[in-house]
Structures are given as structure tokens and as C-alpha cells.
Amino acid sequence: MTATEELKRRIAERFAMTMVGIAHVSAFDDEPAGKRPADLLPGAKSVVVFGRRLINGALQTVFRKYEDGKKSAFASYQAYASDLAPNMLLIYHTFEISRFIERTYSAVAMPLPCGSAGIQNCIPEDPELPRVAGAQKIDLPFNIGKAAVAAGLGETGWNGYVITPEYGPRVQFGAVITTLELDCGRPADIKLCEPEKCGVCARKCPTKAIPEPGSGSGSINANRCMVASCGLTSEFGRRDIIKTKDPTDEELKAALKRVGKDFPDHLRKNNCDLCLAYCPAGEWEKALGAFSRESGAD
Ligand code: SF4
Ligand code: SF4
Secondary structure (H helix, E strand, O other), rough: OHHHHHHHHHHHHHOOEEEEEEHHHHHHHHOOOOHHHHHHHHOOOOOEEEEEEOHHHHHHHHHHHHOOOHHHHHHHHHHOOOOOOHHHHHHHHHHHHHHHOOOOOOOOEEEOOOOHHHHHOOOOOOOOOOEEEEEEOOOOOOOHHHHHHOOOOHHHOOOOOOOOOOOEEEEEEEEEEEEEOOOOOOOOOOOOOOOOOOOOHHHHHOOOOOOOOOOOOOOOHHHHHHHHHHHOOOOOOOOOOOOOOOOOHHHHHHHHHHOOOHHHHHHHOOOOOHOOOOOOOOOOOHHHHHHHOOOOOO
């Protein structure tokens, strides 16, 4: 077993990670200045990226809400499959993995904010608008999804998530930049997401934030996504904060001001996630098919 394999094994076992990979710093050469590994940690040699799959019991509550109208069940999704518990655990474990690398290998390890902390613990360019909405990550401090793809753990899907072979997009990723020289992975030669053949995420997206496959650039309309993921209408949240499903930046700012959200990055962003829950990539049928009427659908 090489030293890199040993490190990956220890991280996977010690911190109960579903997958661990290493991305080379050169994979980020085309990132904007200030967001490349060596910009953040001078002397950076590798990016250690790790993912933990979401639990199916919490994930299936998306179907309870949207198929059965049982909104209360969805609280389990919000607490245990999205922002709260998994993110906090990943943040603590990112910290622990950094401490582990520094202690064990005498290298420097920089923990990267991930999930909600990745969004909230940075300086917003426009404090009146959230920097993230649902699947669409905007201007995060470091592109952890890119690290997962560069390390060969998955590919970027049409829904904006990293699609993994076994769990589709239902994996949360964290990462640590380190001065430790490791054997790096490379993007996997896989084709897990074929939008023209699938397109489920675009069809399921209630605000048409995800373009139809074959149309446009494939980038997600963050404002449209916000309407659903941040629960700005009673269909997704508690009341109608905005009336349109296609708001401009100015309409969003005005709506958020009306409800007194002067730091909108603290908005809950997990009211939708249909593009994640219904994505058939990975072993969806085996893991979640029994809980959804979409099981067996083309
Ligand atoms: S739902 Fe289909 S098209 Fe969308 S990301 Fe998943 S596999 Fe790709
Ligand atoms: S399905 Fe929901 S979370 Fe996904 S892009 Fe559309 S609105 Fe956003």
C-alpha cells in the first residue's frame, strides 16, 4: 500500500467517509485568481477531497413532501440530509482531517469551508443577495466539486452536482489543501449523466431553473432556483414572499428586504432539492425506488 493509499484508507475509516480522493493543484489552473490552491496556501501540493453519502431515510422524505403532501416529514431531510447535521459533521471532520494531516505528516493542511459554512463564512460581494441557491453554487471560496471531479470521484452533472457512480449526486464533499505531496487521481473516464437521454432534473425543476438538455449553456438560473430552494413562495415555504418564479436581482433584493433579511446568506436553501432527490444516476432505484412513485419511470 502506498503512503497515499494509506492516508486515504485512514481518512475513510477514521472519519467514516464514503469516498476519498486526491486532486492535483494544477487541476485548478483555470480557476479565478485567489481561488487556486496555492493562492490560499502557498506551497500547496495536493487537495484531499472526501465525501459522505446522504442517508436514504432522510432523503426519502422529499418524496413524502412532494408526492404525499406530508410537509412535516420533510423536516428530516432539512435536518439530516441537508444543511444541518451532515454539514456540521463535515465541517468538524474537515477540521479533524486537517489536524490529523498536520500531526501525522508534519505538513500544513488548510481546511476549506464547505456546505452552508462555505457560503456563510466568506465576504459577500453583494450583501443584499445570497451567494447560493440550491444546486447553483455562486462564488464559493474554493470549488470543492471541481476537486472531487479532478480526483476521479465523479463527474459534473446537468443539475450542477457532482454525480458519483454509486450514489449519484447524493454525496456531500469537503476538502483540505495541503503541502503534502501525494499521488493524485485524475478525472474518471465515466459517463454517468447523459442529459439528452435523461433530463429528469430539468423536468422536475419547478421553476425551470435547470435548462432543457440541448438548450443553452447548461448553467442553472440561480434566481429561479432561489424561489423554490429558499422557499420564497407558499408552495415551497411558509408564505408568498415573491410572486414571480423568474425574479430579477432587484426583485429578489426588494422581496428579501420586505421580510427583513439583511443577511440573506442565512436563508434556508433546502426547501426543494428535487433535482438531487430524483436524479436517477447512481443506484437510485436500489436505494430510493421503493419510496417513490417515480420508481420504474423512464
Ligand atoms: S437527472 Fe439525469 S440529466 Fe439530470 S443530472 Fe441526473 S443524470 Fe444528469
Ligand atoms: S429542482 Fe429545485 S433546487 Fe434544483 S435547480 Fe430547480 S429549483 Fe433549484
